[in-house]
Amino acid sequence: MKKQNLVEKPKRIYGKRTDYGERILAEELGEKYIDYRKKWIKASNRELVTDFPLYIQIEHTGKCNLRCPTCLQGIKSFRDNYSKGFKPLSMDLYKKVLNEAKKYNCPSISFHNNDEPLLLNDLEERVKLAKKAGFIDLIITTNANLLTKERADNLLKAGITKINFSVDAFNEKDYEKIRVGGNFKKVIKNIDYFVKKRNDLNLRLPITRATCVLTRFTAPKAKGFSEFWSKKVDMVEFQNYQAIKNYTEKNIPAGAKIYTGFTCNSSWQQIVFRGNGDVLPCCSFYATGMVVGNIKNSSIYDIWNGPKMKKIRQELLKSNFRFSPACEKCAGTFYIIKSL
Numbered sequence: 001m002k003k004q005n006l007v008e009k010p011k012r013i014y015g016k017r018t019d020y021g022e023r024i025l026a027e028e029l030g031e032k033y034i035d036y037r038k039k040w041i042k043a044s045n046r047e048l049v050t051d052f053p054l055y056i057q058i059e060h061t062g063k064c065n066l067r068c069p070t071c072l073q074g075i076k077s078f079r080d081n082y083s084k085g086f087k088p089l090s091m092d093l094y095k096k097v098l099n100e101a102k103k104y105n106c107p108s109i110s111f112h113n114n115d116e117p118l119l120l121n122d123l124e125e126r127v128k129l130a131k132k133a134g135f136i137d138l139i140i141t142t143n144a145n146l147l148t149k150e151r152a153d154n155l156l157k158a159g160i161t162k163i164n165f166s167v168d169a170f171n172e173k174d175y176e177k178i179r180v181g182g183n184f185k186k187v188i189k190n191i192d193y194f195v196k197k198r199n200d201l202n203l204r205l206p207i208t209r210a211t212c213v214l215t216r217f218t219a220p221k222a223k224g225f226s227e228f229w230s231k232k233v234d235m236v237e238f239q240n241y242q243a244i245k246n247y248t249e250k251n252i253p254a255g256a257k258i259y260t261g262f263t264c265n266s267s268w269q270q271i272v273f274r275g276n277g278d279v280l281p282c283c284s285f286y287a288t289g290m291v292v293g294n295i296k297n298s299s300i301y302d303i304w305n306g307p308k309m310k311k312i313r314q315e316l317l318k319s320n321f322r323f324s325p326a327c328e329k330c331a332g333t334f335y336i337i338k339s340l
């Protein structure tokens with residue numbers, strides 16, 4: 001197949017294969033995927049509002065096995081408040097989401113938000129159901145500590161298309177400072193097994209990706225990270241750091257500047273479901289303060305096209321973040337390093 005230009009914007013990936021993932025996905029998944037990515041790019045530019053979200057994220061567990069100092073799960077008071085009374089989305093509600101997504105040919109789903117998806121025991125079953133419902137892009141983002149051989153085998157069978165390993169480091173000493181509670185040796189073993197098994201099965205999917213959030217711990221070592229991980233996985237990607245106001249500013253990397261040109265396109269692309277059925281307009285740490293509906297008493301279509309989502313798009317298009325305390329906090333907390 002002819003190489004398609006599907007890359008939304010150049011990603012800050014060190015190394016040669018910057019559009020590798022998109023190219024392989026287009027080759028493996030064909031026209032449906034290409035069509036979805038074209039819509040995705042338009043939605044990213046805020047030029048298109050589809051009838052139904054292009055991407056749904058489900059926060060199944062609300063909890064995490066690690067305590068990364070960059071994340072809300074690493075801050076006790078934030079975490080307790082965030083996860084208070086949290087229960088995984090019931091199978092009935094999950095199926096309700098899938099049924100409606102199927103009706104509107106929703107292309108893309110992931111199984112985490114600010115939590116760890118592998119804490120969910122029936123994750124693989126839920127992935128299979130999503131595949132059956134017609135999703136073409138099925139994404140797992142994980143810290144990989146619980147990615148045992150059995151779970152790796154089952155996720156490969158279930159048909160995921162992308163797996164992001166949030167690792168942030170390439171040696172034990174750094175890893176244990178950044179991914180608190182995690183075990184570097186186990187993570188390497190788990191990821192090596194996953195990649196080998198996928199290759200032994202002669203599969204090109206899922207695309208495997210190692211990611212690193214650029215903080216004071218990681219930014220000085222970005223090149224070493226890239227060199228180490230690009231030998232193990234398909235893609236290496238760096239993510240801008242979002243400091244949590246009044247909590248994690250100390251982790252901002254030297255030389256980073258607050259991103260003043262910040263625009264938000266999330267409400268053109270996706271929505272997030274929490275375990276109690278609440279629907280959020282985005283995956284921000286603050287979005288629990290911006291519930292736009294609940295799946296128990298509304299359809300996704302009505303929420304996505306309803307007055308709350310419309311108002312959010314209207315204000316974000318003007319870059320007026322002050323209309324919502326959650327947006328105001330979120331917009332002012334991204335840090336970028338120009339030289340990277």
Ligand SMILES: C[S@@+](CC[C@H](N)C(=O)[O-])C[C@H]1O[C@@H](n2cnc3c(N)ncnc32)[C@H](O)[C@@H]1O
Binds near residue numbers: 213240
């Ligand atoms: C919150 S985690 C949840 C999924 C899973 N537990 C994991 O770590 O992959 C989702 C992604 O957010 C990233 N992340 C965590 N804290 C962040 C921060 N302060 N700024 C930007 N990204 C962050 C993680 O590295 C991960 O890639």
Ligand code: SF4
Binds near residue numbers: 065072
């Ligand atoms: S593993 Fe993921 S959810 Fe857990 S604390 Fe780290 S970044 Fe947050």
